[in-house]
Amino acid sequence: MSSSLSVLSTLFDRRVVFVDLETTGTACARERITEIGIVSVDLDGDALRVQEWSSLVNPERPIPSEIQWLTGITNEMVRGAPRFAELADALLDHLRDAIFVAHNARFDYGFLKAEFARLGIPWRATTLCTVRLSRLIDPDRSPHNLDAIVARYGLEGEQRHRALGDARVLWRFLQRLGERRTPAEVQEAVRVLLAKSSTPPMLPPDALDGIPDTPGVYLFYGLNAHPIYIGKSLTLRTRVMAHFSADHANAQDEKLSREVCRIEWEETAGEVGALLREAALVKQRLPAHNIALRRRQNQVLVKLVDGRPKFVPALKVPLDDLSDHHGPFSSRPSARAHLLALAREHALCLKTLGLERASKGAPDAPCFAWQLRRCQGACTGAEDRSAHAQRVAELLAAARIAPWPFDGAVALVERRADGLRDDLHVIDRWCHLGSVRTLDAALALARSDTARVFEPDVYRIVRSALGKAAVQVVPLAQPAAAA
Numbered sequence: 001m002s003s004s005l006s007v008l009s010t011l012f013d014r015r016v017v018f019v020d021l022e023t024t025g026t027a028c029a030r031e032r033i034t035e036i037g038i039v040s041v042d043l044d045g046d047a048l049r050v051q052e053w054s055s056l057v058n059p060e061r062p063i064p065s066e067i068q069w070l071t072g073i074t075n076e077m078v079r080g081a082p083r084f085a086e087l088a089d090a091l092l093d094h095l096r097d098a099i100f101v102a103h104n105a106r107f108d109y110g111f112l113k114a115e116f117a118r119l120g121i122p123w124r125a126t127t128l129c130t131v132r133l134s135r136l137i138d139p140d141r142s143p144h145n146l147d148a149i150v151a152r153y154g155l156e157g158e159q160r161h162r163a164l165g166d167a168r169v170l171w172r173f174l175q176r177l178g179e180r181r182t183p184a185e186v187q188e189a190v191r192v193l194l195a196k197s198s199t200p201p202m203l204p205p206d207a208l209d210g211i212p213d214t215p216g217v218y219l220f221y222g223l224n225a226h227p228i229y230i231g232k233s234l235t236l237r238t239r240v241m242a243h244f245s246a247d248h249a250n251a252q253d254e255k256l257s258r259e260v261c262r263i264e265w266e267e268t269a270g271e272v273g274a275l276l277r278e279a280a281l282v283k284q285r286l287p288a289h290n291i292a293l294r295r296r297q298n299q300v301l302v303k304l305v306d307g308r309p310k311f312v313p314a315l316k317v318p319l320d321d322l323s324d325h326h327g328p329f330s331s332r333p334s335a336r337a338h339l340l341a342l343a344r345e346h347a348l349c350l351k352t353l354g355l356e357r358a359s360k361g362a363p364d365a366p367c368f369a370w371q372l373r374r375c376q377g378a379c380t381g382a383e384d385r386s387a388h389a390q391r392v393a394e395l396l397a398a399a400r401i402a403p404w405p406f407d408g409a410v411a412l413v414e415r416r417a418d419g420l421r422d423d424l425h426v427i428d429r430w431c432h433l434g435s436v437r438t439l440d441a442a443l444a445l446a447r448s449d450t451a452r453v454f455e456p457d458v459y460r461i462v463r464s465a466l467g468k469a470a471v472q473v474v475p476l477a478q479p480a481a482a483a
Contacts, residue, residue, distance in 0.1 A: 015042035020166035032059035037163030056081035105129035269423035301325035307389025328456030408477025409446035
């Protein structure tokens with residue numbers, strides 16, 4: 001029996017498709033496929049049948065120049081290519097009832113699921129990721145990208161960064177493993193990775209069926225009405241199922257799989273809405289497993305008073321005073337660590353900053369760093385204290401809370417990739433007042449007496465969102481009365 005036939009018959013119980021995609025970017029919710037390559041391998045009696053299929057795809061949007069350079073696929077090449085909708089039926093025939101093998105399988109699988117979802121076509125497959133396979137087989141070798149595997153296993157000769165060429169490399173990689181490793185070793189690695197996502201023992205069998213692969217938040221419940229975990233994702237179904245993989249990525253996922261009895265979810269238009277909703281729900285519901293997000297009450301800002309840092313709980317800073325503060329920092333120790341790092345790098349005086357206690361016996365003695373020539377001498381008079389205070393202010397300037405850049409409340413309008421949902425996130429002075437679906441509702445919310453409370457997580461989300469082209473800013477402030 002040939003090594004290829006032996007590998008396939010030993011490892012897999014059905015047809016295998018080695019898949020590679022080229023795309024316009026990395027985010028499946030907003031980017032599109034430009035090329036698909038498939039090598040289909042199955043047993044036909046005692047013979048091995050290998051078939052290849054590939055096609056360029058019109059992504060219906062420009063391909064960024066850096067991706068054109070990487071793949072060699074230009075806008076001109078895809079202009080006359082079929083759209084994904086025109087290829088969907090043929091593609092489903094190639095993928096149906098097959099084990100889906102890809103390098104970084106979540107990427108390729110996620111893009112195909114997103115494309116099928118835009119057409120209203122449900123599609124699922126058992127996946128095998130060759131990145132993870134390489135890590136299991138060669139745990140002491142790194143990196144595990146495809147270029148490294150090509151070099152490590154002598155797989156040269158295929159056209160790299162083109163879909164069919166990379167799909168061929170994956171099939172050759174499996175064959176080479178069958179030549180270089182014992183059957184038992186490869187079989188065990190594949191068995192572990194092929195462990196299918198399974199429904200947790202206390203969930204109904206159909207509990208995952210209705211979850212869409214759209215942006216949103218999900219809530220896991222245990223035996224009572226209180227959620228045990230809240231998460232967010234651009235692809236809800238894929239993310240939820242990833243928690244329940246039989247080879248759990250971490251101990252938390254394993255524990256969640258044992259405890260979860262019920263799942264709820266809420267769809268959003270995109271990432272910004274999912275982040276804002278997750279932050280709000282975690283604050284309201286305090287799920288036991290969201291330890292990091294629950295620590296928000298410990299977050300602090302830093303205010304400079306006469307050149308010395310003062311640590312202030314972030315939730316207690318008046319909105320009008322925010323731009324006089326720096327941060328946010330996850331905790332007082334985190335803020336202190338940031339200041340200590342600045343002091344070490346720029347020879348600031350820890351004693352002048354109030355970060356080093358004066359000696360009881362010699363309160364006027366210089367700081368310890370001065371003795372090591374790591375302080376410019378604000379504690380000895382060698383550096384003027386006002387000059388030291390100015391340096392501190394300049395070094396912290398990058399962390400200053402940005403002034404609110406608008407004349408009043410605004411709506412951040414976010415549209416889902418399929419165009420079926422718009423969310424308007426109403427923000428006033430970095431405070432999230434709520435998310436609604438219409439402009440009238442946004443105007444009403446902006447004019448309401450809803451409490452404005454600064455929250456560091458919301459500040460980070462909104463600042464990041466303002467820099468994204470996919471988010472439109474609509475002013476909600478009432479126009480000034482005519483003179």
